[in-house]
Amino acid sequence: MVLPSAAARPAPGGAGAAAGRLRRFFWNAYACVYDALPKYYRPYGLQVERVVEIIGSYGLPAEARILDAGCGTGNYLVRLCEHGYQVLGLDTAAHMLTQARRKIDGLARSARRSAQLRQSSLESALPLADRAFDCIVSINALYMIEHPQSALREFRRVLRPGGLLVLSHPCEIPPLSSIVAEHARRYGTASVVLPVGAFAALGLFNWVISRNFQTQDFHCWSAKEMQARLREAGFAVKGMESAYACGSNLLVCAVRD
16 A cells, blocks of 8 residues: 555645545554554664653753654653653644543643644644744654655744754664564564564554655655755754664754754
């Protein structure tokens, strides 16, 4: 299955509208199994904690305002709220936001008041004021949109001067067999055998995602391309490291010029 390109969305009610509905259906369906990732797939949780660590090391003020752009089911947002930050989560998939809301409702009262959610796409101008945030976190969200460079420029617009961008983006797509083998090698065979149903469901969705990389509807960035794109958008890269499944992501820390 190849998801229709974001470019195929011209007239409401036509083929473009149908393509948009199919894409939304896919991401809403993915929300039903997405949280098996933090539950069973250890590199996911490690990346969450690494992002929190990077933000903490930057020395943001207490109750800094953070935008989680493409927040999904809210796993990063919740951890950041638990650390005292004021976090707004944006996502285009209603079912993802429903899952995020449930997690927010389970937080302590002080952390719960620190979280907000809004349904919005990264494909167009963000419905946010200029220089409104101290930090932006965007984890595996830009690879699926048609014009990621426009999104990076929007990130710069809503980030204060000197503000922090923490971005994770695929640099390659390893085969599922390699991902499972690495997990078994690092954490034991039981770590992939016992939750085999969850891994199978995630594998199905990630097969669809990998197919869209092959057709170039989704995109990977090399370290060189990442540097160039961020520089063009008005960011200075301060750090870059491999992360996530088999080191398939680039986790980048950059500062708004």
